[in-house]
Amino acid sequence: MQEPRSRYHHGDLRASLIATGLELTRTGGPDALRLREVARWVGVSPNAAYRHFANHQALIAAVAAEVQDRMAQGMRKQAATDHVESPAARSVARLRGVGLGYVGFALEEPGWFRLAFFAPGDVERPDGRMPPPLTLLHEALDDLAAAGVIDSKRRKGAEWSCWSTVHGLAELAIHGPLRHLPRDEARAIAERAVDDIIAGVLRP
Template sequence: MSDQTPPRSSYHHGDLRAQLIDAVRDLVETHGPDGFSVAEAARRAGVSSAAPYKHFRDRPALLRAVASEGMDRLRSAMEAARASHPPGSIAAIAAIGQAYVDFARSGPGVFRLVFGLTEGHEEDPHLEEKGFGCFAVVLQAVAAVLGKSLDDPMVQSRAYTLWTCVHGHSFLIIDRKTKGKFEMADEWGFLMQVTASIIGAE
């Protein structure tokens, strides 16, 4: 990529914000949430080091924007996975879990950012709402299988149990803790088994 700043027309009209988010996402995957600078993100986007501050107040705000975009992609992937199986089926729930694991595996840096204690993250209502939006996909699928409302305690409990199981599995994978004897050949079979066990447990 050229180090020269591109013509104004290439990064105005809202393009720069998206370009910076893409640049930071790549840097987070390479260096982690704490291993990049705004100046480096600006260089990758082909703009001056001052340009990002026209769209983001500071470095934490830029990180929160990357986390927000990541949550949007995660929710879309979960919804698409659910829709690929019959409504109210165990497979629809397992597919949501598979999408979650695949998201973590394909972008571990952003996955850690989304669920980590990034500065200001825990106090951001916008991110909190998006996080619940992802969980709502699981709630809806569980409610459909059990034939109950979203606020039913059984739906809430089993959806949460499924979420924590898949979440933990995802972190074990990206932390490379499943290599060797814990490495599974049939992840889909595992997710189906876990889902059936949790949904069917009394």
């Protein structure tokens, strides 16, 4: 970002604070988000910011929720299955798209990814909802069961196996030994991991 500037005049200050929080965390992750710093970038006093967010944690929660929503939007696009006719094949394709969309977002937006799931403290969404990326995973697995691809026993708890696989791979690609790989190689590894975990979920 450039030097702080007065970007707020009249309107929705809360939205301006969140938008600035998104800019700061896109490259800096959760460590870059401080309420007074955000107020300085927006061009208002800390007291004005505190009227909308009681403390630092409240701002983190609001910005992290926005990131999770954006992440879910990208995952939905990756999981689009309009071109697949068979309900069974469509449900498998949807689960694969959800997994690849998760890792893809982490690769493209590592700062936001850290904020969405590694924000300091016990941060919960202001609306109290389950994180939308996890909701999409639940829905994709429910589709598998509804299409008869897996039975109820295989469905139960499968979200944790799937989520830990893509989440762990995202961590390896951002902070671990895969971080120096070209993007296309990291994506190829992600495809292998997602296909392997789906094969495990589908195993009779």
